[in-house]
Amino acid sequence: MQYETVQIHTFWRNRAKAANKHRFYVPEVADCFPRNADEFRQIVGELCGHAQKVAIGQLHPLLQRVDLEKLGHRYEFLEVFKQTLESEIAQKIVQWLPSVKTVYRFDASRKNRLEEWDNTIHLLVLIPQLVPSIKELGAILDDTFLTALKHLAWSRFQDSKSVIEIQQVTPEEIRHGVCYGAMFFSYYAAPSQVWPEGRSAIL
Numbered sequence: 001m002q003y004e005t006v007q008i009h010t011f012w013r014n015r016a017k018a019a020n021k022h023r024f025y026v027p028e029v030a031d032c033f034p035r036n037a038d039e040f041r042q043i044v045g046e047l048c049g050h051a052q053k054v055a056i057g058q059l060h061p062l063l064q065r066v067d068l069e070k071l072g073h074r075y076e077f078l079e080v081f082k083q084t085l086e087s088e089i090a091q092k093i094v095q096w097l098p099s100v101k102t103v104y105r106f107d108a109s110r111k112n113r114l115e116e117w118d119n120t121i122h123l124l125v126l127i128p129q130l131v132p133s134i135k136e137l138g139a140i141l142d143d144t145f146l147t148a149l150k151h152l153a154w155s156r157f158q159d160s161k162s163v164i165e166i167q168q169v170t171p172e173e174i175r176h177g178v179c180y181g182a183m184f185f186s187y188y189a190a191p192s193q194v195w196p197e198g199r200s201a202i203l
Contacts, residue, residue, distance in 0.1 A: 007140045008037055014136065028133045033096045037144075044144045047088045048152070055081035068154045078117070086121055089141065089164070090195035093125060097133060102126040104191035106167075106183055119157055121145075122165045124180055124191050130168055138166035 011029075034040040055077045056064050063071070071077045090103035104124040125134060142164040149157040157163065173181030183191055 007136075007143065008034065008040060011133070011136050011140060014132070028097060028099060028131050030096050030098055040140065040144055041148070043092070044141070044148050047085065047092070048145070048148045051081050051084040051088065052152070054084045068152060072154050072156050082117065082121070086123065086194050089121060090123060093123070093137070093166070094195060097125075097127075097137070099127050099131070100125045100134075102193060103195045105194050106191040107189060119160045120163050120165055122167075123194065124167050124169055124183070126174075127168050127170060129170055134166060134168045138164060141166065 034043060052068070056071065058080055059071070059074075059077060063074070086105050093103055094100050102125070104126070106122050106124050127134065142162055146157070146160060146163050149160070149163055167180050169180040169183075173179045174184050175181070177185050183189055
């Protein structure tokens with residue numbers, strides 16, 4: 001809890017330093033970003049609870065009363081839970097970081113079976129230029145979601161060390177196929193768009 005508080009205070013302090021350093025600084029972070037760890041934990045808890053509710057809601061009524069540990073072994077539950085978390089986290093990133101216009105999911109492991117999921121949400125944000133706030137936000141999200149998921153009555157995440165990975169890519173990197181931009185030319189591991197829904201203008 002103390003570590004998360006320090007992370008968020010550091011996050012805002014770094015943004016303030018950037019604003020003071022550059023006269024015509026354009027804020028990287030929206031004012032709606034949580035100001036303290038308690039607020040951040042509440043948001044993350046709500047996102048986890050909503051993802052669980054959505055995943056249970058699409059099951060047959062007889063299955064909706066089954067405990068979470070058993071539901072976690074069902075493909076249809078796990079798929080919706082993961083996809084809902086991806087979408088909700090992507091929406092928050094876009095809401096908090098105005099320069100992010102598009103968010104993709106990617107799978108660095110190239111595993112085709114959902115049962116082999118590494119328990120980590122892998123997101124790639126499209127941004128005009130690389131910014132440190134993406135990495136810092138990723139660390140805060142990872143720590144807070146890890147704590148929240150470990151509190152679920154679900155053993156799947158108990159041994160997890162990380163559950164959120166956020167990387168960034170620029171249009172220039174995509175055009176030249178370098179860094180994370182190279183993934184868009186991969187037959188097996190091309191990123192798929194999470195937010196917004198529909199077509200993305202990359203170039």
